[in-house]
Amino acid sequence: MKKLMGKQRSEYFISLFLSIFASLLIGVLIMVINGKNPIVGYSALVTGSFGSTYNIATTFAKTVPLVLTGLGTAIAFRAGIFNVGGEGQLYLGGFAAAYIGITFTKLPPMIGIPLAILAGAVAGAAYGYIPAILKVKYKVDEVITTIMLNTVAALFTGYLVNHPFATTQGKMGATEIIAEQYQFSKLIKLSTLNTSIFYMAAIALIIYYLMEKTSFGYELKMTGQNSQFARYGGINDKKQMIVAMLISGGLCGMAGVFEVLGVHYRFLQNISPGYAFDGMLIALIVKNNPIGIILMSIFFGALKTGSISMENATGIPSELVLVIQSIIILFIAGEAGFKNIYKNWRLKKSSERKVGEENA
Amino acid sequence: MLRELFSLALIQHTIRTATPLILAALGGLLTQQAGILNIGMEGMILLGAFFGVVGSYFLGSSLAGVGLAILVGVLIGLIFGFFVIDLKSDEFIIGIAINIFAGGLTVFLLRSIFGVKGAFSSPGIIPLPRISIPFLENISFLDTIFNNHSIFVYLSWIFVVLVYTFLYKTPQGTWLIASGEYPQALETAGISPRKMKYISSVACGVFCGMAGSHLSLGYLTLFTENMSANRGFIALAAIIFGKSNPIKTLIAALLFGFFDALGMRLQVVGVPSQFTQMVPYLATILALFIVTKRQMDKSKKGAIEINE
Numbered sequence: 001m002k003k004l005m006g007k008q009r010s011e012y013f014i015s016l017f018l019s020i021f022a023s024l025l026i027g028v029l030i031m032v033i034n035g036k037n038p039i040v041g042y043s044a045l046v047t048g049s050f051g052s053t054y055n056i057a058t059t060f061a062k063t064v065p066l067v068l069t070g071l072g073t074a075i076a077f078r079a080g081i082f083n084v085g086g087e088g089q090l091y092l093g094g095f096a097a098a099y100i101g102i103t104f105t106k107l108p109p110m111i112g113i114p115l116a117i118l119a120g121a122v123a124g125a126a127y128g129y130i131p132a133i134l135k136v137k138y139k140v141d142e143v144i145t146t147i148m149l150n151t152v153a154a155l156f157t158g159y160l161v162n163h164p165f166a167t168t169q170g171k172m173g174a175t176e177i178i179a180e181q182y183q184f185s186k187l188i189k190l191s192t193l194n195t196s197i198f199y200m201a202a203i204a205l206i207i208y209y210l211m212e213k214t215s216f217g218y219e220l221k222m223t224g225q226n227s228q229f230a231r232y233g234g235i236n237d238k239k240q241m242i243v244a245m246l247i248s249g250g251l252c253g254m255a256g257v258f259e260v261l262g263v264h265y266r267f268l269q270n271i272s273p274g275y276a277f278d279g280m281l282i283a284l285i286v287k288n289n290p291i292g293i294i295l296m297s298i299f300f301g302a303l304k305t306g307s308i309s310m311e312n313a314t315g316i317p318s319e320l321v322l323v324i325q326s327i328i329i330l331f332i333a334g335e336a337g338f339k340n341i342y343k344n345w346r347l348k349k350s351s352e353r354k355v356g357e358e359n360a
Numbered sequence: 361m362l363r364e365l366f367s368l369a370l371i372q373h374t375i376r377t378a379t380p381l382i383l384a385a386l387g388g389l390l391t392q393q394a395g396i397l398n399i400g401m402e403g404m405i406l407l408g409a410f411f412g413v414v415g416s417y418f419l420g421s422s423l424a425g426v427g428l429a430i431l432v433g434v435l436i437g438l439i440f441g442f443f444v445i446d447l448k449s450d451e452f453i454i455g456i457a458i459n460i461f462a463g464g465l466t467v468f469l470l471r472s473i474f475g476v477k478g479a480f481s482s483p484g485i486i487p488l489p490r491i492s493i494p495f496l497e498n499i500s501f502l503d504t505i506f507n508n509h510s511i512f513v514y515l516s517w518i519f520v521v522l523v524y525t526f527l528y529k530t531p532q533g534t535w536l537i538a539s540g541e542y543p544q545a546l547e548t549a550g551i552s553p554r555k556m557k558y559i560s561s562v563a564c565g566v567f568c569g570m571a572g573s574h575l576s577l578g579y580l581t582l583f584t585e586n587m588s589a590n591r592g593f594i595a596l597a598a599i600i601f602g603k604s605n606p607i608k609t610l611i612a613a614l615l616f617g618f619f620d621a622l623g624m625r626l627q628v629v630g631v632p633s634q635f636t637q638m639v640p641y642l643a644t645i646l647a648l649f650i651v652t653k654r655q656m657d658k659s660k661k662g663a664i665e666i667n668e
Contacts, residue, residue, distance in 0.1 A: 034472060082452065084456070134645075134649060138649060138652050138653055138656065139652050139656065140645075140648045140649050140652050141600065141648065143399065143452070143593075144593050144596055144597050144600075144644065144645075144648060145645050145648065147590055147593045148590065148593065148594075148641040148642070148644050148645050149641075149645070150590075151589075151590055151637075151638070151641045152638050152641050152642060155634040155635070155637050155638050156634065156638070158634050159632055159634035159635065162632075162634070163632065274463075277460060280456070281456075281460060284453055284456070284457075316472070317468055317471035317472050319464060319467045319468040319471060320468055322460075322463070322464025322465075322467060322468060323461070323464045323465050323468050325460070325464065326457055326460040326461035326463075326464050326465075327461065329453065329456075329457040329460070330443065330454070330457045330461065333443065333449040333450060333453040333454055333457060334443050334447040334449050334454075335449075336447070336448065336449070337443070337446065337447020337448050337449055338447065340447075341447075
């Protein structure tokens with residue numbers, strides 16, 4: 001049994017490697033069509049993401065929201081509830097933290113920071129509870145509801161920062177700056193890397209332990225595997241799904257908290273350029289494996305950071321990496337099918353060879 | 361205030377905003393009938409909107425824009441079909457992947473083709489023709505409601521009838537439904553369910569391509585990032601609400617179009633735009649809740665009757 005699992009795992013690694021390779025190859029193709037040198041492009045991408053302390057810091061700064069939203073999505077997916085609403089949960093979590101930071105300006109950081117994080121997590125979890133209860137109690141499709149709620153949350157926080165909580169420093173769609181004791185210090189000069197990466201590491205460790213080492217994590221997996229067969233039919237374990245969704249929403253909410261406390265020091269409308277969608281992509285690519293999520297987040301963070309240098313060196317728009325990222329998931333999702341085609345092709349070839357030998 | 365809200369313009373807006381939903385939903389219900397849940401409609405609409413602009417701008421005709429959007433729709437429908445039907449990949453993941461791919465690709469191409477970020481508009485983008493039905497012009501309120509719309513508004517109603525006739529009145533339509541419900545039986549009858557599923561997938565791409573080109577060439581002539589604004593998912597909700605029946609889905613799409621238009625009208629009477637824009641999304645959730653709750657009540661009632 002264990003051997004079988006090992007084989008599956010190594011086969012998956014090969015597929016993952018091939019998928020990434022093929023996607024990067026398509027990137028080469030696009031660069032060549034545009035008349036750019038792909039070697040120059042990709043080497044700029046690598047040096048741009050890992051070439052200096054500043055670049056490495058920027059890469060890791062980008063991984064913080066990706067890891068949190070990735071883990072959040074994964075825990076819900078594992079339980080068989082498809083939380084596509086991470087973006088909305090992130091927005092509400094971020095605003096909740098900003099609210100604490102601009103309201104309770106006299107609290108010492110020892111109390112204030114945990115309070116802000118908790119508020120963000122609760123806001124995200126509460127927002128995740130709505131689609132969860134609609135799914136579990138009324139069988140309303142959670143994919144559609146979470147997507148709809150994303151837009152609602154972005155609009156709602158947009159209203160808050162433009163009207164009741166708008167900053168007095170001109171019309172910028174943002175809250176006031178949070179009190180100083182809430183602001184995480186930056187680790188590397190000029191980069192956005194800040195102490196939230198330590199919080200992220202601690203949270204990731206807890207979630208890893210929860211998902212892989214506890215009976216709760218095991219039951220979650222079972223719930224998900226059972227319900228996969230009846231995605232639109234019955235639900236086996238309602239409580240598991242709700243708990244998973246609460247944790248998921250909480251993690252996405254915290255991703256918003258750290259954007260506010262660590263990066264911007266205020267809540268802005270459009271605070272996230274789609275972190276939760278990237279996180280979801282990551283979770284899907286690594287099939288909800290927590291360690292995989294961390295590694296893939298670093299890879300995605302590097303792609304995002306390096307793409308700017310790639311643009312400067314070759315003139316190819318940095319958005320090319322968005323195309324590459326989404327092609328990886330297409331290949332991974334087609335993995336089993338591609339494998340079958342390959343096996344059939346080999347089978348056919350070997351049988352043809354046999355026929356040939358017999359004829360000779 | 362009520363008079364300002366519920367004016368003729370509200371009905372006119374409803375018809376206009378429902379059109380992309382109707383078109384996309386017609387495509388989506390075909391795949392739904394063939395047993396495929398298509399989450400990727402959102403991305404298909406977005407690609408249609410983008411390539412509609414590309415075709416119209418470079419070839420100098422709105423028809424060419426629509427043609428290119430449809431062509432891309434066929435292509436993406438084939439890709440979706442290949443992954444879901446032949447590779448048997450998870451349709452949820454493929455749908456999400458297509459949405460993210462479409463988002464990334466359009467942003468990338470927006471910059472590499474037009475050299476702009478965010479949005480592209482130009483007088484060089486030729487809009488779709490506006491149509492007026494002559495005999496309605498004499499009756500003032502019918503003229504306001506039904507005339508001077510973009511061509512897809514009228515086409516979408518014709519398509520509803522066509523899709524309805526196809527599904528329920530032709531053998532091919534029966535096969536398509538059977539490919540979702542009883543693929544084995546269809547196979548035994550000598551008809552390939554795979555082929556029917558592919559047809560549905562490509563048709564969905566075509567309809568979404570048209571929906572997209574209506575968005576970017578119909579009333580406004582421009583493309584903006586993420587222009588589809590979750591219409592693919594609202595269309596999906598319309599399909600669920602209408603139980604994949606073209607007529608009922610049309611009604612659902614009109615309902616969602618109405619809420620969209622109502623939101624726009626609320627802005628006129630002074631409600632902050634953020635709240636008015638929420639209306640169609642909240643209405644979608646509410647509609648889904650109502651329809652599933654009603655189904656549950658019905659099945660509960662049925663169970664009680666059986667017990668008796």
